[in-house]
Amino acid sequence: MITPSSAVPGRIAAPCAPRADDHLVLHPLGIDQVEITGGFWGDWQDRNRAVTTPHALKWLERDGAMDNLRRLGDAGGEPERRGMLFSDSDLYKALEGIAWDIGRKPSPELAAVIADATRLLEQAQEEDGYLNSWVQAGRAERFADLAHGHEMYCAGHLIQAAVALARTTGEDELLALARRLADNLVREFGDRRRVDVDGHPEIETALVELYRYTGDRSYLDLAQQFVDVRGHGVIGPGDFGSAYFQDDVPVREQPTVVGHSVRALYLMAGVVDLFLETGERALLEAGERQWGSMVAEKTYLTGAVGSRFEGEAFGDPFELPPDLIYGETCAGIASVMASWRLLLATGQGKYADLIERTLHNLFAASTSTAGDGFFYVNPVQRRRPRDAAPVDGKPLRSDAPGTRPAWFDCACCPPNIMRTVASLGGYLATADDTGVQLHLYAPAEIDVLLGDGQVRATVQTDYPLDGTVTVRVEQSPSQPWTLSLRIPAWCRGASVEVDGEQLPATADDDGYVRIERAWASGDVVRLVLPMPVRLTVAHPAVDAVRGTVAIERGPLTYCLESVDQSTGVDLDAVELAADTQLRVVTRPDLLGGTLAIEADAVVRDDSGWDGSGWASLGEEPATSTRPVTLTAIPYYLWANRGPSAMRVWIPLGDRRG
Numbered sequence: 052m053i054t055p056s057s058a059v060p061g062r063i064a065a066p067c068a069p070r071a072d073d074h075l076v077l078h079p080l081g082i083d084q085v086e087i088t089g090g091f092w093g094d095w096q097d098r099n100r101a102v103t104t105p106h107a108l109k110w111l112e113r114d115g116a117m118d119n120l121r122r123l124g125d126a127g128g129e130p131e132r133r134g135m136l137f138s139d140s141d142l143y144k145a146l147e148g149i150a151w152d153i154g155r156k157p158s159p160e161l162a163a164v165i166a167d168a169t170r171l172l173e174q175a176q177e178e179d180g181y182l183n184s185w186v187q188a189g190r191a192e193r194f195a196d197l198a199h200g201h202e203m204y205c206a207g208h209l210i211q212a213a214v215a216l217a218r219t220t221g222e223d224e225l226l227a228l229a230r231r232l233a234d235n236l237v238r239e240f241g242d243r244r245r246v247d248v249d250g251h252p253e254i255e256t257a258l259v260e261l262y263r264y265t266g267d268r269s270y271l272d273l274a275q276q277f278v279d280v281r282g283h284g285v286i287g288p289g290d291f292g293s294a295y296f297q298d299d300v301p302v303r304e305q306p307t308v309v310g311h312s313v314r315a316l317y318l319m320a321g322v323v324d325l326f327l328e329t330g331e332r333a334l335l336e337a338g339e340r341q342w343g344s345m346v347a348e349k350t351y352l353t354g355a356v357g358s359r360f361e362g363e364a365f366g367d368p369f370e371l372p373p374d375l376i377y378g379e380t381c382a383g384i385a386s387v388m389a390s391w392r393l394l395l396a397t398g399q400g401k402y403a404d405l406i407e408r409t410l411h412n413l414f415a416a417s418t419s420t421a422g423d424g425f426f427y428v429n430p431v432q433r434r435r436p437r438d439a440a441p442v443d444g445k446p447l448r449s450d451a452p453g454t455r456p457a458w459f460d461c462a463c464c465p466p467n468i469m470r471t472v473a474s475l476g477g478y479l480a481t482a483d484d485t486g487v488q489l490h491l492y493a494p495a496e497i498d499v500l501l502g503d504g505q506v507r508a509t510v511q512t513d514y515p516l517d518g519t520v521t522v523r524v525e526q527s528p529s530q531p532w533t534l535s536l537r538i539p540a541w542c543r544g545a546s547v548e549v550d551g552e553q554l555p556a557t558a559d560d561d562g563y564v565r566i567e568r569a570w571a572s573g574d575v576v577r578l579v580l581p582m583p584v585r586l587t588v589a590h591p592a593v594d595a596v597r598g599t600v601a602i603e604r605g606p607l608t609y610c611l612e613s614v615d616q617s618t619g620v621d622l623d624a625v626e627l628a629a630d631t632q633l634r635v636v637t638r639p640d641l642l643g644g645t646l647a648i649e650a651d652a653v654v655r656d657d658s659g660w661d662g663s664g665w666a667s668l669g670e671e672p673a674t675s676t677r678p679v680t681l682t683a684i685p686y687y688l689w690a691n692r693g694p695s696a697m698r699v700w701i702p703l704g705d706r707r708g
């Protein structure tokens with residue numbers, strides 16, 4: 052029997068902390084129970100605090116997000132409101148990031164940032180709890196344009212920030228403010244006084260979390276109402292039609308993910324949250340069904356989702372072009388959020404597999420190695436180098452410059468990255484009444500009350516570059532318990548030993564190796580996940596990449612970046628030799644030190660095609676080739692050395708050259 056360290060369910064310092072525990076297969080652990088102590092994610096958490104957070108605060112000030120709220124109170128501020136209508140949410144997500152970060156490691160400076168922002172918000176908030184700088188600036192009427200107004204979307208992010216702060220620090224001033232806003236929504240919409248809902252889901256998961264922390268049932272009821280009314284055309288067609296808002300089909304009947312990808316996945320997260328509290332199976336089944344369809348037909352190898360620029364939307368099944376991909380960073384984050392809730396609800400490792408794939412590829416690529424540049428759109432092929440993003444400025448278009456811009460007019464992604472990185476400790480491990488489960492591998496310290504005693508364990512690993520994971524039990528209760536280790540779906544030939552004794556390492560149907568025993572302090576578990584280089588093919592219906600392969604190693608997708616290739620190698624003209632040899636090369640000189648992969652390949656001379664884009668079959672111009680060695684780097688590291696061409700999917704050629 053698990054007793055979480057925080058006495059009250061719903062108050063565990065985790066990004067999703069259910070209050071009811073009878074619908075949970077796995078119990079989340081808080082960031083005070085699982086601390087990342089270094090490695091890939093630990094370094095990033097440090098960079099998130101030292102670089103990204105001050106960088107974001109500078110831009111929130113510079114772009115008006117702070118002033119938009121400041122001008123509503125008596126603290127001054129500029130006369131004109133600036134920026135996007137949902138700019139309040141940029142601040143709220145940054146505050147949530149800081150809340151997780153100070154929960155991880157206290158900081159008087161960052162606590163002061165939150166205190167200052169809370170004062171500013173208190174001054175801006177109206178008597179009845181309403182708070183939205185766009186509407187309060189007179190730019191729109193309250194709740195008059197739910198399709199586009201983002202009022203509840205912004206409210207949701209404020210609620211999430213406040214709940215995160217309360218869970219990590221116990222600080223409840225921001226929570227009180229967020230509750231006043233939530234109560235305003237309850238008065239306006241609750242008990243079906245209105246039967247419409249915000250065009251951008253987010254409020255659903257936020258209200259469930261607020262219910263979890265406070266126990267106030269009205270928030271859960273309103274979340275339920277918002278999920279129930281959606282799907283009946285209540286929002287109107289807007290600019291892109293009802294499907295864009297997930298308002299064309301009720302969620303319980305929807306077979307797949309449609310429309311705006313961030314909206315679809317925030318909604319999925321909220322729907323699974325609702326299941327976790329109410330136990331309504333149809334909600335879980337909707338989430339499982341839509342997730343399954345998404346992974347089978349609408350997800351890129353990097354974990355990116357949402358292929359269409361138009362409507363930032365999911366495309367048709369297998370519509371996954373590598374060069375025209377949208378793949379918004381926020382959609383990847385939303386995918387992680389939804390997958391995590393499904394993992395808690397089912398215990399199935401496939402959800403952790405997608406989380407791992409998304410975090411180490413799409414998500415890791417979203418941010419520059421320096422921590423102050425961000426991709427909004429995440430291509431897996433760039434045919435020609437594009438202009439670099441302006442130094443210390445925003446691109447004219449937020450969608451696709453050659454390097455990571457410092458900020459965006461539509462700045463949803465950078466603070467979303469902040470809050471995700473800062474809360475990652477909450478995604479590593481879970482507990483149930485049999486023991487502890489490890490889902491993601493990173494250096495960490497785990498400390499959880501299990502039965503009659505404390506389990507303390509340390510995890511050491513150089514993941515994702517090395518597949519050896521060492522778990523050392525530092526303290527254990529007297530009764531036996533089970534340590535479960537996820538065997539990733541990509542892994543073949545895993546081995547596991549305890550104190551030098553080899554054990555069977557076959558994963559069960561859920562994807563985990565289970566080791567049950569009476570553990571003692573000093574026991575050492577050594578899991579080895581072999582990471583040979585492998586070539587991956589896409590489903591044959593993904594026409595855009597048929598005949599190509601991708602290079603992968605462990606959880607990492609690799610890419611060819613033009614700056615790593617020999618002079619004159621055009622990435623549009625390369626083909627891997629059919630019998631290519633793939634060599635892992637340690638490159639301490641490259642991008643702060645990484646493992647590159649060299650591949651035997653050829654470069655085609657396509658000049659016979661000059662002036663023609665097609666030819667009759669059998670009459671194609673002769674094409675000569677010359678051999679070349681290509682160098683691939685982990686995908687997440689691309690575009691850190693100026694504008695470049697890049698590709699993930701590489702044609703697999705004949706034996707020639």
Ligand SMILES: [Zn+2]
Pocket residue numbers: 379380381382427462463464465467
């Ligand atoms: Zn975004």
